[in-house]
Amino acid sequence: MCKHILKLFTILLSGLFIQCSSPLSPADYTTFVNPYIGSDGHGHVFVGANVPFGAVQLGPNNEREEWDWCSGYHFSDSLLIGFAHTHLSGTGIGDLGDILFMPVSGNFQSKKDSATNYPWISKYTHEDEIVKPGYYSLKINRYNILAELTATERVGFHKYNYKATGNSQLIIDLEYGTGWDAVTQTQLRQTGDNSICGSRFSTGWAKNQQLFFYTEFSKKIKTLDILSSDKKTGINTVLIEFEGNGELLAKTSISPTSIEGAKNNMQTELNHWDFEATKGLANSKWNTELSKIKVTTENPRDKKIFYTSLYHTMFVPSLYNDSNADYRGTDREIKKNPGHNTYTTFSLWDTYRAAHPLYTIYQPDRVNDMVNSMLDIYHQQGKLPVWHLHGNETNTMVGNHAIPVIVDAYLKGFREFDAEDAFEAMKRSALLQERGLNFLQTSEYIPADSMIESVAIALEYAIDDWCIAAMAKKLNKTADFELFSKRAEYYKHYFDRKAQFMRGKMADGTWRTPFDPVASKHRDDDYCEGNAWQYSWLVPHDVEGLIQLIGGDKAFTARLDSLFSTEQKLNEGASVDISGLIGMYAQGNEPGHHIPYLYAYAGEQWKTAQKINFILNNMYFDTPNGLSGNEDCGQMSAWYVFSSLGFYPVNPAKGMYVFGSPLFDNATIQLPGNKTFEIKTVNRNRINIYIQKIKLNGTPYFKSYINHSDIVNGGTLEITMGSTPNKYFGTDMGNRPNSAY
Template sequence: MYRHLLLTLLLATSFANAQYIDIWTAEEQDFSDYSKSQPSFIPEVFLDARGEYTRFVDPHIGTSGHGHTFPGATLPFGMVQISPDNGVYGWDWCSGYHYSRPDIVYFSHKHLSGTGATDLGDIGMIPYMGKYVFRHTYDHANEYARPGYYAVKLDNGILCEFTVTAHGAIHRYTFPEGSKDKKLRIDLLHDISNHKDEETFFSFIDDKTLGGYKHSNGWAPNQHVYFHMTSSHNMNISKKDRKQAKKTVDIEFKGEGNVVELRVALGSTSVDAAAKNGQHDGIKKGFEQHFETANFLWEKRLSRIQADFPTEEQKITFYTALYHSMIAPALNSDVDGRYTEPDGSITQMPEGLQRYSTFSLWDTYRAAHSLFFFTAPDVIDDFIASMLAHYNFRGQLPIWELESNETFCMIGNHAVPVLAEAYMKRMTSDDLDNVNWDDVLEACDVSSKKDFRGMASYMTRGYVSTEADAESVSKTLEYCYDDHALSLLAKGLGQDDLYYEYFDRSMNYKNLFDPSTGLMRPKNDEGEFIKNFDPFAHDIDGVRHYTEGNAWQYNWHVMHDPKGLVGLYENQEAFEFKLDSLFAIDIHIDEAHKLVDVTGLIGQYAHGNEPSHHITYLYNYTDNPWKGQQRIRETCNTYYRHTPDGLSGNEDCGQMSAWYVFSTMGLYPMDPASGYYEIGSPLVENASLSLPNGNTFSIVAKGQDEENYRVKQVLLNGKPFEGHRISHQQILAGGTLEFIMTN
């Protein structure tokens, strides 16, 4: 709700480019004949160089429906995401692109992946011939995307190809033979969220080089981005344009040949810094060399988990999910570790560390950050340092950080469980030995006591009251989990007083449980449950009590104490019946109470939104875990597909994908800060995890097929495995986890 409300407010503001931009509603499409085609015009080098794992990635998954992903090129956690924009303002265009549109207005250099709010779309560029037109049409049959490479042949005949470096993008435009001219428009006002109060400039350096700057006020209130561009051809820019150009410039390329290459490097602090970033990346190398490097870097990340599935479609879905899980956080500092703060000041990161951005923590703390301990342990120390840098500047850990800004989107203090999990799993990376964990604890403690969003009520009453703040139930439950994570961190660091303080706070969830309904209900200042309670509504009498959900969906948000949650019911059978009811109740919600974020429904279970992601694993705390295994398999097969609309909801910077990656391997970090993974129902036939300590952990599912979703027995290294949780330490030790499947 926060995200959709924010977008509504952004769209209600005045439109700087209103004469160009459409307000558009995406319609459902039929993808029954969708296939990952290979257009005939794609050079063989890009088809032949497909890696063992990158060839199973289709970046178009999630670009339709409400997935909000983009098809363009990027590196793992790279600064640049070069991708096409449709020139549309609307909720389904949060990434700038939606598969339903047959046109492109610009290729821009920064994009969000799967978010529910819009921003970025910086430094828009488009090639053209003759007279400039705003929209350039194309056919999806002439479009191709793979990790580190994107190509599209526009209907005017121009082939546009892109590959990337850590800080830059390489453009290659092939104009039709015999073209009378070769032109390019650069638009610094182009964006995805209708930025306000923009400040821009161009810097014309020589006939083949220019730079520029953009300061904008969007979802990220103070974003600063610089660029440095070199061209393979001389650039003819009129004296009038050179003198007046601050926002848009038109370039005519002079010289022989119909192929124009551009090398665009971005920077955080200056045009010169952008140029140095490009030099560091070796941006002058050939297009094919950069593509091969991009392919290698993606192959290296993806191959850390080697998985086989019953079908190729499932394998494509898996590796695309793994790909999507490593787009954010995104690099935000220059090669020297410097970056621009929201107030324009420059901060230097500690030696050897880089600043990262795009921390969608309400989403990603649940499983995406857990996945990094297997796929990207080498950057976790950078993520920690970035969160501490945010704290040092603002006096509070990030909530939803973007381009060094705090957007204050969503709820909770979810940097806390991410940091606590890193402490609990610090043996995963030698780099984490250099973290000052006392500083981490201080930042978590201070941030968890800020008088902010109902925290004063939470600390005095043991819950956020309805008078104290909106979405009081969700905030109470989210704070409880954060407090649990902080208690683990404090205990590990020998701070017993803090441990007991936050452990007690983590039990506050019990204060909102109503035995008469078996649900978590909002309370007022006097400690009374509010009247006119509707378990299917997120708001009651005009006041929101739940965040992107309702009482049925948030009732289970006690990942840290499932046994305690079960204990609130009359007996285990009553808890199981209530859990069964969640998946069985199908209530029509009237239009006034519908939430666009609540999708992927099975009864009231909403897989399209994060608060539901752990719920199927709660069946492990009943006598019938097979029910959860059934729902896990159903969710994998129903809400993840190899089509552009193959995601049931916003991809959310990797969380929607991380759920699939873990769940198809038969594991899920329901309580990520604890360092344990719940046992589920694997979809893989086998998987091999290359661990950072050099060991290998294998997962094997015997008897795996479409019908056999139940787990009959689990073996660890050939011996019966008791219980339903496996620890991170057990995985790091290496070995084989074997599932015996049955129907």
């Protein structure tokens, strides 16, 4: 009898231990991530192995070189050409894809033919893949090889298990680069019994990218054969052979400065051969960052989308310095340790809206370094970054959106950068005689017959100017405040009261005709990846001013209603970026991300709740085609993270978050100093989507927004939800969000 009781007790203890230590335990937040989300459709996300904000993004590459393959990989594909060490995520232009590795075995034929530039290509299925944060594996059926990948910040770690008979072989291709760039110069040489090094210089989106690498193998190199080379560029492809089959490990470190820098990066970050330990550390790094926001819900779908979204916000900006902090500047010169980490891949037209404000909450330790990286770029190229990529200014997209990122950081109390230097950088960047700024300084608007995308450009500049004015006021720079606060209102020149749209205005002051608010061509009209319906709301810095232009609160909300309900269709040939449509509202592209929150400025927050709840549940999915547009370096996901928590930064530099409709029962944000900010919802479910009342730290709270300081000071926000709108919530003028400096 006692033996049976002891046995039962042992079983119960074992079950309890398994439950507590199971990989599915809530303590491992990486298990809630589905890296495939956004890899199908037009999401363009990176799939592979990396660590948060790491320089290395090691993952699979397909042969196709079309728009949906900007990241080098697309879920619809089934042809592998190898594993590259750098990738973009969610962009609308491709680049990178540097240093391609492909393990092969004896049936490999090296000669290229008309069918493919990659004769080593192999078919695969998703059943042969395993994808987790910090880890990727694929069974390469053609060669009977199991490939596994993981990474540190600057080192890609490969593990290949060759199961076919004969020697192990590995192709290294320096010519490949996601189809958008062209190699200009390469070098590759053997440096020891089991090591090689080299470099790849290329021109593409980044006009002068320079990448150096150093590789060590766990076996001695038997032979190294050059498969292709070019007199102008150098060695393109090599085949390395190792004795026997079985396991081969390869570590490749990268550097923007030199081969010696790459070698030092490996010695600093990965001076051992323990693949499992490295994989575990990568997982731990992801878990640490993901666990900074803990959400509770009975809906596994929502949880998976949330943590995948949070995961996607940490691909970029990516590190662009060696482990000793040296980096290559925009002036192409090597810069010694500036005293901070240097970042690159600033997709600012996208990420200034929500991704960077999100970092100020859950990645505050990186914010100062990001700002200092932008200021270094300013000193090297004479202006703040526009869209910066691996030491190159691409000048892609419109606006000067390093400005709101810097001002947002400063107004929120970040002080580990020179404020006077930052202000001077913003002011000079805004007063340049380029990219339409010259017209603003002479005519107060950009004539539509002077350059394309004039409306989009000017509206984005007005946001930047508001930000400069806000910082000028904080720094007691009266003249600068007066200048830039005036420029922040130049958006009014574009509003046609009769048509109720922002329109292109000609040099003679007349409206451009003919006018069709639905019309939109890719980079060939007055807007940028949008049309008049979307751009007529791009005034997040002065919503009250826009309300006045439209005719007051009721006219404003009625006009907003029409945006979401119009049955007009996009014209043939419209920009593919106008996606995720609800009426003519486009969730799939960034310029409209703030629009559903504008109802709160007119005292109808309940309509914001209605729209946000619909978007959360109908525009984001836990499937490969789970995004309604390009991920755009984390912005599409940052919108979801903010909105699912229950608020959003309409004006990204104001430090004010407008309430929407929270998705979770509970959310806890970990803050510095062991503080937390907890968001509790009462009576929340799929029907109860409207805010009834709010308490902040136990005290009734009547505003339809919350300030950044309230969040980072820590505390508890309790939101009671209901199935019908409380139309009095946030109605009073004093309780509405505002645009005051």
